[in-house]
Amino acid sequence: MRESTNTMTSGEGERNAQRGFVQQYQSGAAAIYAALDKDQLxxxxxxxxxxxxxxxxxLGLPGKAVGHQFKTSTFPKAxxxxxxxxxxxxxxxxxVTAWTSLRQSHGEALTEVRFVTNDIPTTNDHLLSDKDDHSAAFLxxxxxxxxxTLSEWKATRWQPFIDKLAAASKLPVADFETFLCSGQLIPDTTLSFSSARAGASPPLN
Structure with a gap:
């Protein structure tokens, strides 16, 4: 019986591993380029x-530190x-843990954490017992x-889901409000939560 031989060339394993991060690198490069283009980096x-x-x-931007978590799929799914x-x-x-840690360790007035994914929010789940109460509608x-504001969210039909998020976050009410209410959805299905420190104003864009 002939022994099998390893035909992988030197460095191929490392290159294969890096290929799995191509989309992450592209997203990161796009974020860096956008900040440079605006002269904000x-x-x-x-x-x-x-x-x-x-x-x-x-990214350290004027008055703001922005952390990113990239999660991409070869074939985007719901x-x-x-x-x-x-x-x-x-x-x-x-x-929440990332946001809290960044806020404590960086001196910028605003802390933002972005979850970046190329997956798509579904229309086939139910967050409430209501019509069009799916993930896509909420987002x-x-x-x-x-x-x-948090009180304004609680006045909407999404109040039960907001309450679930608040309880699960384990944050004091005031901190949860700044975590949630400065949040935003950015193009390319980027879920972002921002928070101003005490005395600073959260962004409205």
């Missing part, structure tokens, strides 16, 4: 230990926002009215 952090799960890329944030993966708590409204 002060510094760049990679594998920033203070950023928790948002350590893929941290996701449920409740399962993503509150399910087994526990993404909400991971984002669409979250994008359109991201400057709502």
């Amino acid at each position: 002060n510094w760049v952090g990679l594998a920033d230990r203070s950023a928790g799960i948002a350590d893929d890329l941290v 996701f449920q926002i409740e399962a993503l944030l509150l399910g087994a993966e526990g993404m909400l708590l991971k984002l 669409r409204e979250f994008e359109l009215y991201h400057s709502r």
Whole structure:
């Protein structure tokens, strides 16, 4: 019996591993380029230990530190926002931890954590017992009215889901409000949560 031979050339394993990060690198490069184009980039952090799960890329912008967590799929698929944030993966708590750590370790007035995915919010789940109460509907409204206060969100039909997020975040009410209510949906299915420190004003864009 002939022994099998390894035909992989030197460095091929490393190159194969890096190919899995191509889309992440492209997204990171796009974020850096956008900041440079606007003459807003002060510094760049990679594998920033203070950023928790948002350590893929941290950008220092005027008055703001922005951490990024990239999660891309070769073949984009539908996701449920409740399962993503509150399910087994526990993404909400991971984002809260990253946001809290960045806020404590960086001197910028504003801290923002972005979860970037090329997956698509589903229209086949139910966050409430209502018509059009799916993930896509919630995220669409979250994008359109991201400057709502917590009390304003609680006055909408999404109040039960907002309450779930608040309880799961384990944040004091005031901190949860700044975490959530400065949040925004950015193009390319980027879920972003921002928060101003005490005394600073959250962004409205």
